Amino acid sequence: MPPLTAKPYLRSIHIDPLAELDLQRYPFNIPAVRDMGVLLPHPDVTFFVGENGAGKSTVLEAIAVALGLPAEGGTRHVHRNQQETSPLHGVLRLAKGWKRPGSSYFLRAESLFNVFTYLDELGPGGGPSMHLRSHGEAFMDTMLGFRGDGLYLLDEPEAALSPTRQLAALALIDRLVKEGAQFIIATHSPILLAYPNAKICLFDGSGVTETAYEDTEHYAVTRDFLNHYPRRLQQLLDGE
Template identity: 80%
Template sequence: MPPLTAKPYLRSVQVDPQADIDLERYPFTIPAVRELGVLEPHPDVTFFVGENGAGKSTVLEAIAVALGLPAEGGTKNVYREQQDVSPLQHVLKVARGWRWPRNSYFLRAESLFNVFTYLDDLGPDPRGRPSLHLRSHGEAFMAVLQDFKGEGFYLLDEPEAALSPNRQLAALTVIDRLVKEGAQFIIATHSPILLAYPRAKILSFDGTGIAEISYEDTEHYAVTRDFLNHYPRRLQQLLDD
C-alpha cells in the first residue's frame, strides 16, 4: 500500500484576479502566461511542454520563487542574492495542501554550476563527499536527484539538458521511486523519454494558452517517432537543396 501523504502539496496556481497587471509588459505578453487561468498540478508529476519561448520555464520559475525557493535553483537554504526574475512571481496565488513537505528543491540544469560553487564556499560536505564540481554535468545532476527524499516537492527545469538518453531512463526510475514515497514533481521538459512517465499530467503551452494533452499528442512524441522511423527521408528533405 502506498504511504499516506498530504499530496498534492501544491493544489493550484493562478494569477491573482485582484492584481494590477500590465498586459503589455513581459511576461504577460506571452499567451500562456496571460491565459494561465487556474493551473491544477497532478498529485504525482506534472509536465510543462511547449516551444522555446512558450512560457513554461517562466511559469515554473515563478512558482519556485513564490514558494520561497531561489530563482537560480537549490533549496530554501541556498542564500544567494536573488536573481532578477519576472514580475509573475509577485502576482501568483498558490494554494497548498494541508501540509507542506520538509524537502523541496528547484533543480535547473543551466545554473547548477553556480549552486555547486555556493555549496563549496560553505565548506566541506558534512558527509565527506567530494565537490560536485568534480563530476560531469550529468553525474552531478543525477547525484542531486538521487539525494531527493520522499514526501518532497520538486521542480525540474529541462533536466534532459544534463542527461544522456540512458541517464534520462535512470531519472525516470528515481522519479517513480520518489513519487511512490510521496513526492510531487513539476517538470518543464522537451524530452519524449521523460514525458512517457505514466503517473502524470502533461500541460502544453502554446499561442492560445495552456491545455492538457496526452503523451501521443505531444509534438515531442510525434516528431521524434517520425524522424526515427523515416530518418533517411527526413534528412534528405532537411539537408538537400
C-alpha cells in the same frame, strides 16, 4: 471516509485576478502566461511542455520563487539568488495541501554550476565538490538526495542528462513518487514525458491546456524522425 493523503503538496496555481498586470511587458505579454487560468498539478507528476519562449520555464521559476526557493535553483537554504526574476511570482497565488512537504528543491540545468560553486564557497561539510563530477553525474547525484516526502521542480533536466541517464531519472522519479513525492517538470524530453499517468500541460498561444503524450509535438516529431530518418535528413539537408 477515505484517509487523508499528504499529496498534492501544491494543489493549484493561478494569477491573482485583482493584480494589475502590464500586458505589454514580459512576462505578461506571453499568451500562455497571460491566459494560464488555474493550473491544477497532478499529485504525482506534472509536465510543462511547449516551444522555446512559450512561458513554461518562466512559470516554473515563478512557482519556485513563490514557494521560497531561489530562482537560480537549490533548497530554501541556498541564499545565492543572483538570477534576475520576472514579476510573475509576486502575483501568483498558490493553494497548498494540508501537509507541508518534508523537503523541496528547484533544479534547473542552466544554473546548476552556479549553485554548486555557491555551496563550495560555504566550505566543507557537504561532501566532495560537485565540480569534481560531470554535469550529468552531479545532476543525478542531486536527484539521488531527494526524499520521498518532497516537492520538486525541475527545469529542463534533460539538458544535463544523456538518454540513458534520462531513463535512470525516470526510474528515480517513479520511486520517489511511490514514496510520496510530487514533481513539476518543464521539459522537451519525449523520454521523460512518457511517465505513466502524468499530467501534461501544453503552453502555447491559446494559453495552457492539458494534452496526451501521443499528441505532443515531442512524441510525434521524434517518432517520425526515428522511423523515417533517411528521408527526413534528405528533406532537411537537400531541400527535397
